[in-house]
Amino acid sequence: MTSRQRPTVLVLGTSGLGSGDEEAAVETAVALLRSEHLIDTSNNYSGGASERILGLGLAALAPEERIAAARRIITKVDRDPETGRFDADRVLRSVEESLGRLGVDTVPLLHLHDPYVVTVREALARGGAVSALVRLREEGVAATIGVAAGPVPLLQRYLDSELFDAVLCHNRYTLVDRSAASMFRDAHERGWQVFNAAPFGGDLLARGPRAGARYHYRPASEELVDWTAQAELVCTRHGVSLPAVALALSLREQTIDGTVVGVSSPARLDALLQLAATVVPDAVWDELDALGPAPSPIDDSGYGDDE
Template sequence: METRSLREPDGGADVWEEPGTTWERRRLGRTNLHVTRLCLGCGVLGGMPEIFGYDVAADQGVATVCRVLDSPINFLDTSAGYSAGESERRVGAAIRARGGLPGGFVVATKVDPDPVTGDFSGAQVRRSAEQSLERLGLTAFPLLYLHDPEVIGFEAAMAPGGPVEALLQLQAEGIAAHLGVAGGPIELLSAFVDTGCFDVVLTHNRYTLIDQSARVLLEHAARAGVAVVNAAPFGGGILAKGPDVARRYAYRDADVGLLGRVRWIAERCAAYRVPLGAAALRFSLREPLIASTVVGVSAPERVDQILEWARWPIPEELWEELETGGADGS
């Protein structure tokens, strides 16, 4: 595990205002969007039991998005590929139920390959975007991501007639105000940052309490003026529920060493009466190179819990113990 200082940055790292007031919104990199440091993710609320291990009913998914729209958060993340568009449908239903988006609210979604054929051509990107607009009930995207370009690779993504060219055309037409790229491999995401085509890069499962391999991407993007959005600070659940309940990290079975490290972190958090999830979330929120942190939600009460964890005070002594505990958690 890569290590770095876990201490609060100088000047007071807490970006939140006092409870009961509007949470601070900050400019998202070089875009004209202003977002909260917390973004609610909608990957699970469309229902993907094959990945997350449980399903989500449609009415629960819509109610969850309604709770997000009523919360201090103004940033929501979904994708055309989440549960074959069902996530976007539920987001759209919630937007309609609330009579439209609250002022300044930012909905980000992602273009995906055809779920049947795997086609990820420029034509498919346009189809994906058009279908997303219909499901969400929007006329344009504040932020539109290229999703998981690792499925075709950098050269194919950047080729004439490919997905990046199509995204740039959508931006030129005013359909997408800003473009982002969202994926896994750090070197690949860094290559997309270097193209100058993207204002935002989203990384997932690679900047958490137990894996900071995205640190090089955070620093590279900062030099390029590209905002970083960090998704999955709980690693798919294990850093929220603990290793005795969730035994997978980044959608794969966790090995014995990883389970041991998470158990040690959970024990140290418990010693300070800090929920494991609060420490995992605050670890991402307090990183100045991260513009916003995406946390998946699947129930209205889960939104409330995330808001509570985001405000949870973390003793300096706990950060020091987690920093010096070592990769083996001893």
């Protein structure tokens, strides 16, 4: 038996776009824009170069292509890179910068990105970052607004404000760590859009267990590498790759609307689409469950007490 997956919903991440050769970056941007998938960027990705390159890619398209592609670009507001300021004024300036780089007037979704330099109370207060996001939605600059970060308790605080339309969480719903599952269910039940970013958590699940493998921005522990090696054996027995299964975990989850995966070239995009087309036998999930929880290095304790 093989498990049926709903239609693949991929979101193409561009955090590294623009950090290398500009001509190659624009070629990648054009490929992403023509793919008909959503594209995820941010004000601070590659120091603003990600949005700028996407803007150049849009300009290279025919007018009818450009209009459709622009409607699929999601971006995020970020704190001031020099002062760390993240209030309403900074949100408005961040959006102004982003729209200018992209060459668009509106975006379908605008996230509050990594709001770690302010407390939740400060962000939600009058004159705080969220008030500006709500204003931008009311004015039609952003059709919807969301919050994007890592720690689940932090995101839950924003979720409970009921002011947003979407949530993006990274590294917390993978084969190694599923701590975002209950928060995703909550958001889904409230009718929010749910985005799961970094389904590989690093190169451990993308390239397999080996010396020097990393997970969640740090070297994977010996225990985690051993657990992943067992998971890879399960995949191999059923004729599927570990990366394909890691991606399918997110694509098959009914509470998740979009799975964000970074893409650095047209070749990587083609490889990702092939990976997403893999059908995973049901027995794989049963055998992975039998391995027990993986020794995840992520500890979000301490984020729930922020005022």
